Amino acid sequence: MNILVCISNVPDTTSKINFKDDNKSFDTNGVQFIINPNDEFGLTRAIWLQQKSGAKVTVVTVGDASCEPILRKCLAIGADQAIRIDAIPEDGYFVASQLASLCAKEKYDLIITGRESIDYNGAMVGGMLASILSIPYVANCIQLDIDGTSASLQREIDGGKESLSATLPLVLGAQKGLVEESDLIIPNMRGIMQARQKPLTVETPSDVEGQTTIQNFEKPQAKGPVKLVDAANVDTLIELLQNEAKVL
Numbered sequence: 001m002n003i004l005v006c007i008s009n010v011p012d013t014t015s016k017i018n019f020k021d022d023n024k025s026f027d028t029n030g031v032q033f034i035i036n037p038n039d040e041f042g043l044t045r046a047i048w049l050q051q052k053s054g055a056k057v058t059v060v061t062v063g064d065a066s067c068e069p070i071l072r073k074c075l076a077i078g079a080d081q082a083i084r085i086d087a088i089p090e091d092g093y094f095v096a097s098q099l100a101s102l103c104a105k106e107k108y109d110l111i112i113t114g115r116e117s118i119d120y121n122g123a124m125v126g127g128m129l130a131s132i133l134s135i136p137y138v139a140n141c142i143q144l145d146i147d148g149t150s151a152s153l154q155r156e157i158d159g160g161k162e163s164l165s166a167t168l169p170l171v172l173g174a175q176k177g178l179v180e181e182s183d184l185i186i187p188n189m190r191g192i193m194q195a196r197q198k199p200l201t202v203e204t205p206s207d208v209e210g211q212t213t214i215q216n217f218e219k220p221q222a223k224g225p226v227k228l229v230d231a232a233n234v235d236t237l238i239e240l241l242q243n244e245a246k247v248l
Contacts, residue, residue: 009034046110082199092125137173139173
């Protein structure tokens with residue numbers, strides 16, 4: 001089985017976020033980047049399939065050279081090879097199109113993307129990629145079993161879970177539940193050393209333009225001061241809820 005895991009390079013949620021160029025671009029100074037968590041759940045599941053059935057696992061990202069440390073981490077986790085498509089990701093359509101061009105060069109049985117990235121939360125690359133490739137897509141995937149070319153899946157839906165079956169090739173959007181946080185693989189020294197010997201290929205991007213343009217970024221408004229009301233002072237609490245919070 002040939003598995004492609006799509007990786008996003010995202011800011012750590014503990015990093016302080018700022019913008020520059022009149023709030024039109026993201027300021028990366030001092031920002032720590034990590035593997036997008038939903039992608040890491042998918043990568044871990046792919047490594048399980050590798051260990052169980054000898055699947056080949058390739059990781060890919062669309063980005064510049066600054067993304068290579070996270071690809072090396074993916075190799076240390078257990079991926080067999082890494083590919084970097086040398087382009088700045090403009091939008092979801094651009095990324096999906098670049099990935100589709102890669103998939104046109106080599107046949108992948110299973111393509112795993114994250115449900116969404118934690119920076120833009122667009123949740124569109126997986127669906128767009130599947131549409132371009134004309135293969136099935138299962139979003140919010142929390143369970144996966146493969147027998148030959150048949151896949152049994154479960155995805156999270158509003159109010160419950162949905163069980164599905166599909167035939168490979170297949171694109172799925174991974175999230176927590178496909179594996180748990182406790183299952184994530186921490187690279188050991190052997191894995192880190194082996195990662196240095198594994199291939200990391202840089203591919204020329206295809207001639208595709210993004211479909212959207214960023215106008216500007218804006219931070220959320222700062223939270224206002226908190227008013228503390230004594231538990232016994234119910235009348236004041238009701239007055240504040242009615243006249244200030246306007247929730248009653």
